[in-house]
Amino acid sequence: MKILLTGGTGYIGSHTAVALIDAGHQVTLLDDFSNSKAAVLDRLRDITGTAMDFFEVDVTDEVGLEKVLSERTFDAAIHFAAPKAVGESIERPLLYFKNGVGGTVALLQAMERHSICNIVYSSSATVYGMSDDLPLREDAPTEVINPYGRTKLMCEEILQDLHQADGRWNATALRYFNPVGAHPSGLIGEDPQGVPANLMPFISQVAVGRRPVLQIFGDDYPTPDGTGIRDYIHVLDLAEGHVAAVEHLASDPGYDVINLGTGNGISVRELVDAFERVAGVPIPTEVVGRRPGDGPASWADASKAADVLGWTARRSLDEMVADVWRWQSQNPDGYPD
DSSP: OEEEEETTTSHHHHHHHHHHHHTTOEEEEEEOSSSSOTHHHHHHHHHHSOOOEEEEOOTTOHHHHHHHHHHOOOSEEEEOOSOOOHHHHHHOHHHHIIIIIIHHHHHHHHHHHTTOOEEEEEEEGGGGTTOOSSSBOTTSOOOOOSHHHHHHHHHHHHHHHHHHHOTTOEEEEEEEOEEEOOOTTSSSOOOOSSSOSSHHHHHHHHHTTSSSOEEEEOSOSSSTTSSOEEOEEEHHHHHHHHHHHHHHHHHSOSEEEEEESOSOOEEHHHHHHHHHHHHOOOOOEEEEOOOTTOOSEEOBOOHHIIIIIOOOOOOOHHHHHHHHHHHHHHOTTOSOO
């Protein structure tokens, strides 16, 4: 298939581009480099042996989107392009609604004009809020508690309404949990701009000496070691889940919501211990107060992905850590400018 990949030079997008090429699909990348670097394009070519088609376009740019869809033909889109930091969304909600919701609507309108009616949407387990009904199933109540999660749920509802209004439209919203890891080549990985908002890149930056200490936000949760528990999934498993989803749309159209996770919870301290053991690098830590909006535990019931998509997460925690450390140690400052 010919796939349009928005946010294609970002962390998850770049790994999904590799997985799509490995699966024999043709990929066109779209990104504005607001949260990525142009160096990713060269790294992707080195990994895949393919110079991928690329357009530097903001997904909210209706004129730019029209140009891309007028010049290329596509069977489907995989839509990643949107900001993704919970804390930033609380501070800058308008940015998140403009890019997260407005960008999705602009993309869908452009796709509709060109009769491209298949889309895989990058959603998030954030839509479940603070639910303690674990493991989290797709039919669990949604309870968004921040603007980022609200944008994800709103876009899911837009896609569902679109499918109900026009049966030509087929969409799968993938709610995934905590992506970590990197490509085993060490050429591409997670390179957050500024202070990392997620645990694993913060750990790896401490390990490589970019940051002095890892702050653990609370060790008094009702969990075995007192620290928060999350479902960490290797980014390549996640990428392969997107490939499975876009292939599934071609054979079984409709609208669906599917979790992508391992189904296992790992605590903050367990992740730190695994990093120290696998990488052989000490991670200094200090315990500070809980962050607003953090719950004690969250992990997926991923059985629907296995049943519907034939997909399961295959890579272990040790592989996640080893791949992160290979990426970070080879690229201590991230991608070059």
